[in-house]
Amino acid sequence: MSTTDPHDAPVATPDVVLCPEGPMLLRGRHVLEDADGRRHETTRPVTAVCRCGKSQSAPWCDGTHKLLPPKVRP
Amino acid sequence: MRLPKARGALSDALFSVLRSGGPAPAGVAAENRDDAAIALWSLYELHYRGFEDVAEDAEWDPDLLRVRRTLEVGFEADLGARAAAHAETYPDDPQRPVGDAIFALTEAHEGPSLADHVQRAASEDQVLELLRQRSVYHLKEADPTSWVIPRLEAEPKAALLELQFDEYGCGRVEQLHHRLFERGMISCGLRAEYGAYVDEAVVEVLEQNNAMSLFGLHRRLRGAALGHLAAFEATSSLPSRRVTQGLERLGMAPEVVHYYAEHVEADAAHEQLAARIICGALVDADPTQRESVLLGVRACLVLEDAVATRMLAQWEATA
Ligand code: FES
Ligand SMILES: [Fe+2]
Numbered sequence: 001m002s003t004t005d006p007h008d009a010p011v012a013t014p015d016v017v018l019c020p021e022g023p024m025l026l027r028g029r030h031v032l033e034d035a036d037g038r039r040h041e042t043t044r045p046v047t048a049v050c051r052c053g054k055s056q057s058a059p060w061c062d063g064t065h066k067l068l069p070p071k072v073r074p
Numbered sequence: 075m076r077l078p079k080a081r082g083a084l085s086d087a088l089f090s091v092l093r094s095g096g097p098a099p100a101g102v103a104a105e106n107r108d109d110a111a112i113a114l115w116s117l118y119e120l121h122y123r124g125f126e127d128v129a130e131d132a133e134w135d136p137d138l139l140r141v142r143r144t145l146e147v148g149f150e151a152d153l154g155a156r157a158a159a160h161a162e163t164y165p166d167d168p169q170r171p172v173g174d175a176i177f178a179l180t181e182a183h184e185g186p187s188l189a190d191h192v193q194r195a196a197s198e199d200q201v202l203e204l205l206r207q208r209s210v211y212h213l214k215e216a217d218p219t220s221w222v223i224p225r226l227e228a229e230p231k232a233a234l235l236e237l238q239f240d241e242y243g244c245g246r247v248e249q250l251h252h253r254l255f256e257r258g259m260i261s262c263g264l265r266a267e268y269g270a271y272v273d274e275a276v277v278e279v280l281e282q283n284n285a286m287s288l289f290g291l292h293r294r295l296r297g298a299a300l301g302h303l304a305a306f307e308a309t310s311s312l313p314s315r316r317v318t319q320g321l322e323r324l325g326m327a328p329e330v331v332h333y334y335a336e337h338v339e340a341d342a343a344h345e346q347l348a349a350r351i352i353c354g355a356l357v358d359a360d361p362t363q364r365e366s367v368l369l370g371v372r373a374c375l376v377l378e379d380a381v382a383t384r385m386l387a388q389w390e391a392t393a
């Protein structure tokens with residue numbers, strides 16, 4: 001039932017996942033510097049980083065990308 | 075927690091058996107939806123934290139399980155019918171990956187919004203009432219989904235654990251989501267013990283809660299449990315933001331604002347994990363799970379609509 005054969009060479013879980021029309025997921029602990037030079041530290045196992053530029057919680061995603069027309073989503 | 079108040083003939087008979095340990099009520103039918111919902115809710119609670127006034131071994135009593143099963147069959151059929159009606163209005167596009175399909179459905183769905191009301195117009199009393207209703211779930215937040223973990227293959231299991239670990243505070247009790255909600259309740263002068271407000275819960279809230287337990291406790295419904303999770307997360311970030319604005323408008327305590335603020339950012343990550351990675355991996359490995367996942371998505375949406383319709387109507391009537 002599993003897609004991956006456990007005997008195949010292991011494929012690492014990605015540390016960074018680009019979500020279609022949405023944020024970038026970051027796994028693990030990272031320090032992110034925003035465009036103004038401010039640093040932000042991730043605090044959860046997986047963090048969503050805004051890619052649409054419209055989040056009110058920048059640099060983190062707050063779901064605002066869903067209010068954008070699909071054409072202008074990331 | 076002690077047993078809640080009965081709401082009809084079935085829950086009355088059932089609760090006296092639960093208290094005394096006599097033979098389970100056979101052939102007593104539920105009098106109405108409230109009666110069925112509180113009976114089923116209480117039978118499910120035997121699998122969570124139980125009741126001070128019920129013996130611990132009631133959990134696996136075969137006669138009680140038979141009562142539970144009878145109630146579940148009726149409830150599941152009702153949910154299936156409501157999900158099918160939802161599918162008529164919002165059909166699935168089977169060509170889409172399941173993650174995209176979940177976002178498409180949750181974004182297309184139109185329903186009454188409690189978050190909008192809280193943001194713009196709710197009184198403090200209405201917000202407190204809503205917190206008491208929500209407490210039936212939020213004081214066991216994430217628990218119904220934990221039943222699913224041992225039923226999954228490696229990929230969806232690992233991703234689900236990442237999400238659940240965050241719900242459970244990443245090992246820090248003060249960050250555990252149901253603890254955050256307890257602190258929010260206390261900050262507003264409400265009681266925070268598990269089950270404190272079940273007697274006030276409207277039937278729509280009990281049914282919403284029962285659906286999560288039904289999906290969580292049946293391996294057969296693991297897809298629905300994960301679909302429900304994905305829809306729940308995908309309808310949380312933006313509404314949680316609106317709730318924080320409403321709570322701030324009313325000058326409510328920072329602890330309760332914090333609960334909702336935490337969900338703006340947490341659920342922006344959880345919705346992606348749940349829809350694309352967890353449900354995605356489940357359906358990739360077994361495409362027959364898609365239908366079950368979508369049942370869970372639709373159930374989540376229609377059950378929340380029912381809660382919102384009920385609460386808004388109640389407040390309109392007393393305005
Ligand atoms: S990507 Fe989600 S708010 Fe910008
Ligand atoms: Fe949560």
Ligand SMILES: [Fe+2]
Pocket residue numbers: 241307340341344
């Ligand atoms: Fe969440």
